[in-house]
Amino acid sequence: MVYSKPQPNGNSKVLVFGAGNFGSCLASHLGDSQHEVYMWAREERIVKHFNLSHRNPIYLQDHVFPSTITAVGPELPNKAFINNTLKPSLDVENLPLLIFVNKGIEVGTNALTLEIIADTCGPDIAKAATFISGPSFAKEIVQRQPTSVSVASLTELEATKAAALFHQPHFRCYTGVDPIGIELSGALKNVYAIASGMADGLGYENNTRATGVGDLFLTCSSSNSRNYTVGYRLGQGEKLDVIMKTLGSVAEGVPTTKGVKKIIEELGISAPIANSVSDRNIKEAK
Numbered sequence: 132m133v134y135s136k137p138q139p140n141g142n143s144k145v146l147v148f149g150a151g152n153f154g155s156c157l158a159s160h161l162g163d164s165q166h167e168v169y170m171w172a173r174e175e176r177i178v179k180h181f182n183l184s185h186r187n188p189i190y191l192q193d194h195v196f197p198s199t200i201t202a203v204g205p206e207l208p209n210k211a212f213i214n215n216t217l218k219p220s221l222d223v224e225n226l227p228l229l230i231f232v233n234k235g236i237e238v239g240t241n242a243l244t245l246e247i248i249a250d251t252c253g254p255d256i257a258k259a260a261t262f263i264s265g266p267s268f269a270k271e272i273v274q275r276q277p278t279s280v281s282v283a284s285l286t287e288l289e290a291t292k293a294a295a296l297f298h299q300p301h302f303r304c305y306t307g308v309d310p311i312g313i314e315l316s317g318a319l320k321n322v323y324a325i326a327s328g329m330a331d332g333l334g335y336e337n338n339t340r341a342t343g344v345g346d347l348f349l350t351c352s353s354s355n356s357r358n359y360t361v362g363y364r365l366g367q368g369e370k371l372d373v374i375m376k377t378l379g380s381v382a383e384g385v386p387t388t389k390g391v392k393k394i395i396e397e398l399g400i401s402a403p404i405a406n407s408v409s410d411r412n413i414k415e416a417k
């Protein structure tokens with residue numbers, strides 16, 4: 132397997148709150164891009180161990196983190212640290228980015244993070260808050276496996292700034308202006324993940340697992356899918372015409388890529404994944 136080389140993107144100073152799986156994963160991702168990263172951990176032994184070995188003793192234990200990351204804590208960063216080390220911009224037009232990656236709904240109030248921010252910090256801060264949501268497993272991001280995430284804020288400007296900070300060839304950021312939608316989807320999918328695990332645990336198969344999230348999940352995640360199988364075999368280096376001859380069945384996605392290409396061009400929309408599948412298939416058919 133070929134893993135993408137990170138492209139240096141440096142110069143930003145980033146403070147990551149949390150050194151669990153995802154906090155340390157994002158610190159690693161940003162450190163990979165040569166940003167100056169500080170990762171706050173609430174446990175002293177993580178801070179000490181990390182700064183000595185560049186490993187997290189509890190999470191992502193096999194991973195060696197970039198040397199551009201310094202662990203801080205367990206006390207919360209104070210004003211002096213923020214003013215002297217992070218030196219945030221005081222220019223109102225260029226405030227520091229505030230990015231949230233947690234998924235969930237506050238127990239008792241049912242509030243989403245954006246609503247909690249608006250209540251506690253006011254509407255201007257809420258307007259600047261940006262939300263990043265997967266599909267993105269921490270342990271695959273640190274291996275630089277191709278990943279795409281949604282990056283949403285109330286304004287395209289904030290979402291684009293956050294996307295530029297995180298973007299890498301192997302980490303594609305899709306921006307949007309529906310943070311509530313992104314937050315709700317991220318929170319609710321976890322409930323369906325539990326249902327899906329239960330279905331598997333009970334011994335049911337793909338149809339049952341995909342109930343509730345539908346065909347996209349079913350065909351994108353199972354080797355029982357003929358379209359997935361075509362893609363998998365292409366990824367393994369087989370030729371498209373050989374695959375089509377030996378598949379023993381139709382894979383509608385192959386001809387559909389041509390139609391999709393036309394729709395993308397007619398509507399003038401950005402659909403880079405569908406576009407590249409289409410370009411690859413057309414190239415092979417020549």
Ligand SMILES: NC(=O)C1=CN([C@@H]2O[C@H](COP(=O)(O)OP(=O)(O)OC[C@H]3O[C@@H](n4cnc5c(N)ncnc54)[C@H](O)[C@@H]3O)[C@@H](O)[C@H]2O)C=CC1
Pocket residue numbers: 149150151152153154173190232233234235265267268269270
């Ligand atoms: N693990 C993953 O692949 C992904 C996780 N997420 C989201 O990121 C969030 C964090 O997930 P993980 O890092 O995976 O969880 P985790 O369980 O690995 O880490 C959570 C961290 O938060 C700390 N923590 C817990 N309670 C705290 C408190 N009251 N105050 C301060 N720190 C506290 C823990 O000590 C730990 O370091 C979740 O909302 C999750 O849904 C999102 C995308 C991917």
Ligand SMILES: O=C(CO)COP(=O)(O)O
Pocket residue numbers: 234264265266267268321324
């Ligand atoms: O949200 C995630 C990936 O996008 C991680 O899911 P889990 O919290 O179920 O591991």
